[in-house]
Amino acid sequence: MGGRSAVRGFILQTMVTLLDALSEDNLWVSVEIEPNVESEKVDVLWYHRDGSKKAVQVKSSENQISKTDAEG
Numbered sequence: 446m447g448g449r450s451a452v453r454g455f456i457l458q459t460m461v462t463l464l465d466a467l468s469e470d471n472l473w474v475s476v477e478i479e480p481n482v483e484s485e486k487v488d489v490l491w492y493h494r495d496g497s498k499k500a501v502q503v504k505s506s507e508n509q510i511s512k513t514d515a516e517g
Contacts, residue, residue: 458503462489465501473499 462478465471473491480490482500491499 454503458488461501461503465489465491 458478462476466473466476471491472494474494475492477490477492478488480487482490486502487500488503489501491501493499
């Protein structure tokens with residue numbers, strides 16, 4: 446991954462995290478960016494009041510990503 450691609454990925458990760466943090470229905474108590482977990486596929490890890498966790502992976506591409514590709 447080149448420098449430009451890495452910077453774009455970091456910016457998108459930050460934007461997704463901020464938008465999720467400001468969501469009205471999100472009852473989180475803490476968040477980790479790039480957590481040290483076994484799966485390298487976790488970019489953002491949300492901790493909720495009820496003890497549950499939500500893992501998020503952020504992807505970016507210079508090409509358009511279809512909904513089907515994203516769900517896959």
